[in-house]
Amino acid sequence: MDLENPISGLSPHKVRRPWWFFHLFGLLLFMAIFSIIILGRSFRVKTPEFFVNSMFLSSNYPEIKGSWNVSLCMKNPNPDTYISYNLAQVWLFYKETFISTAHVMPFYQGSGDGEILTVHANIGMKTDEIEEDFTEDRVLIFDLLMEANIRVNSQSFLQRKRFLIVECNDLRIEFPLNQTIGTLSGGQNSCRVQLYGRKPVCF
Numbered sequence: 001m002d003l004e005n006p007i008s009g010l011s012p013h014k015v016r017r018p019w020w021f022f023h024l025f026g027l028l029l030f031m032a033i034f035s036i037i038i039l040g041r042s043f044r045v046k047t048p049e050f051f052v053n054s055m056f057l058s059s060n061y062p063e064i065k066g067s068w069n070v071s072l073c074m075k076n077p078n079p080d081t082y083i084s085y086n087l088a089q090v091w092l093f094y095k096e097t098f099i100s101t102a103h104v105m106p107f108y109q110g111s112g113d114g115e116i117l118t119v120h121a122n123i124g125m126k127t128d129e130i131e132e133d134f135t136e137d138r139v140l141i142f143d144l145l146m147e148a149n150i151r152v153n154s155q156s157f158l159q160r161k162r163f164l165i166v167e168c169n170d171l172r173i174e175f176p177l178n179q180t181i182g183t184l185s186g187g188q189n190s191c192r193v194q195l196y197g198r199k200p201v202c203f
């Protein structure tokens with residue numbers, strides 16, 4: 001047994017890399033980081049837009065009782081992207097008093113406009129809350145609030161998660177005489193939309 005050199009025959013030559021290897025490696029690393037920054041910048045999430053398209057509220061004067069529904073027209077200004085909506089919920093308020101809420105099933109939104117989201121729920125308002133406004137001009141003004149978890153570009157590894165809050169204020173619902181249904185008066189109402197990185201604590 002060769003005690004002087006027990007691993008003789010096993011010692012390989014140290015692999016010598018050419019002088020340019022580390023330069024090339026550094027260049028590739030630099031290019032990778034640079035393109036990640038460029039991609040990240042080119043993929044800023046633009047806020048989706050919402051309009052109240054129509055709104056109906058059933059009334060049996062002297063009570064507002066039955067159901068309401070609202071259809072929201074949505075626009076996704078991010079080109080070639082899908083937005084998925086999850087855990088979406090809508091609240092209806094009358095003079096800062098909570099009236100009714102509805103959960104919305106998860107849904108997708110393509111880029112561009114033209115998509116309509118319809119939400120409906122039940123309602124029961126006490127007469128004394130509304131009597132004064134109702135008898136005056138048969139117009140009640142509501143506020144609508146929607147929040148949702150959204151994922152922009154949800155099929156891609158570049159997906160972005162955001163928390164969305166939509167506020168549609170001063171929705172004038174007019175109740176024509178002798179009709180049991182009140183409708184939105186005054187055309188399209190645009191909503192205020194805000195995006196957050198995650199759900200705000202104070203909300």
Ligand SMILES: *[C@@H]1O[C@H](CO)[C@@H](O)[C@H](O)[C@H]1NC(C)=O
Pocket residue numbers: 056057058068069118120181
């Ligand atoms: C909303 O309510 C109105 C009045 O009740 C009804 O005519 C309409 O079909 C409803 N829309 C939806 C999508 O439920």
Ligand SMILES: *[C@@H]1O[C@H](CO)[C@@H](O)[C@H](O)[C@H]1NC(C)=O
Pocket residue numbers: 177178
């Ligand atoms: C409204 O309803 C009342 C009582 O039901 C009726 O006498 C009246 O003719 C109705 N008016 C109209 C415009 O339909």
